[in-house]
Amino acid sequence: MKIFNTLNGGVEEFSPLDPAGKQVRMYVCGPTVYDDAHLGHARCYITWDVLYRFLKFLEYDVKYVRNVTDVDDKILNRAKERGETPTALAERNYVSFAEDMSALNVLSPDEEPRATQYISHMLDGISTLIAKGAAYAAPDGSVYFRVSAKKDYGKLSQKPLDDLKSVARVEADPNKESPLDFALWKAVPLSDANAWASPWPATGESKGWGRPGWHMECSAMNHAVFGEQIDIHAGGADLIFPHHENEIAQSEAWTGHAPFSKYWMHNGFVNVSGHKMSKSLGNFATIKTLLERYDANTIRYFLLTNHYRMPVDFNDEALQAAENWVVKAKRALNEARTALGLDLTAVQQQVCASFSALQALPHSVDKQNFVWLCNEMMEDLNTPKALAKFNDTLGHLRAAALNSGSIAGTPVVADLPSAFQMAVSMLTLLGFDLGLFLNEASAKADLPLDDIQQLIAARKQAKADKNWPQADAIRNQITEMGLKILDNKDGTTSVEKDGLEVARV
């Protein structure tokens, strides 16, 4: 497959470092757990979730690591404001984050290392960097990376060193040799809540205390979990500079091996009215808030209709359009599922989980469609085009399930079982939650099903009596319950909630 590599500024054929071409080491910068996650985080982790799923679908042996930053100034400050310990605050927000990811149907990474578990590994790395002359301890006990020691510094963000120097906005810090140097270790007083012992005492003290610089944790965790080099390192585009640039500098200086990561991938932002959604701008919509209004599939569809590297504008109209799509898709999928007589478990069992398994299936229009979808995914995860392919199959599904026999004037040669199997397989590959599409039990929850059945029957009777005002009154009654009533061609009448059938008479 091809992916856009920020490191070289272009699309490249993906080929893992593993000589056998099988193992893939993938690291994604995880959240700093100081607050609830917002839609921007959802975009980031859904994007890499799709990449993870697709690499596995291509049968790579993927090890996906996503860290948790649980030591950071924002966490410390927030904890102080709230009068709780940084550890408790971080844990609480981590749990919240995990809930959000689960609700969004984002797969768990294979490992989720936390920064605080790797302090000693960071200290080792920093010591090595000092020994190699790539870092130095300042009189106050802090340690800085010596940017001048890394000749190719700036290669990821394409920032010429001279340029950075001339525009350095960083205030002159007497502890630094150069304004560009960045902290690997920040000295703090022992009285500080989150402090670890270090080998670098402040002047006049016998022992040093401090905490890690932000960038160091990722280098250390990568080193500890993966070793010296990895295949893919991903995260939000705002991390390119300085975070990822500094990670590269540290890691490559530490191990002497380059590239630290062969591919660097970055997702675009979620914007609100044209401006980046961020905590600092205060214009964010938390995932929890969004999930109150839209289901996970709606949010995923909204995000996946945009290419991951492009900015995507958040607004309720766009989410509403996505929801309309989801309801229509639900309707078609359930029509087909009902026609085939499958329950959710049976549906999940027929999901095609790998590209080779897909290729081994007998030919059908929708199998071909799925292959095309995969081809689009191989073009740097072109999910908008992939969804367009899915929509073709969705059309076939409707046509076949409703027995109308044609779509867009062309006879459908697809058979229903194949179209359905391919549709659910495509959705699964893209990380949609089949349960939300097909689980009518959840839709039925809390509904007075008996009353609804009676209303449908009463309306049928009224229609038979040609008592139109009565029939319409009943319909309105059902509509006011937030439900939709549909008269089917076979003479039955069904009632659905959000696209899922809850009753039929």
Added chain:
RNA sequence: GGCGGCAUGGCCAAGUGGUAAGGCAGGAGUCUGCAAAACUCUCACCCCCAGUUCAAAUCUGGGUGCCGCCUCCA
């Protein structure tokens, strides 16, 4: 100021030089007591100017506009 990105129908959005995918919304029709659902049909010459080419939304140059990074940030 430096670096990077983007400008396509009412809205969102794909697009690899050869006469513009898909979604949402809209219009017309079929079906229906009506409605809904479904189906059929329908809706753009791609920011501007110049150039290269038999041929450009797609390449080159120049504009204009918007955004991001350069400071914590997915």
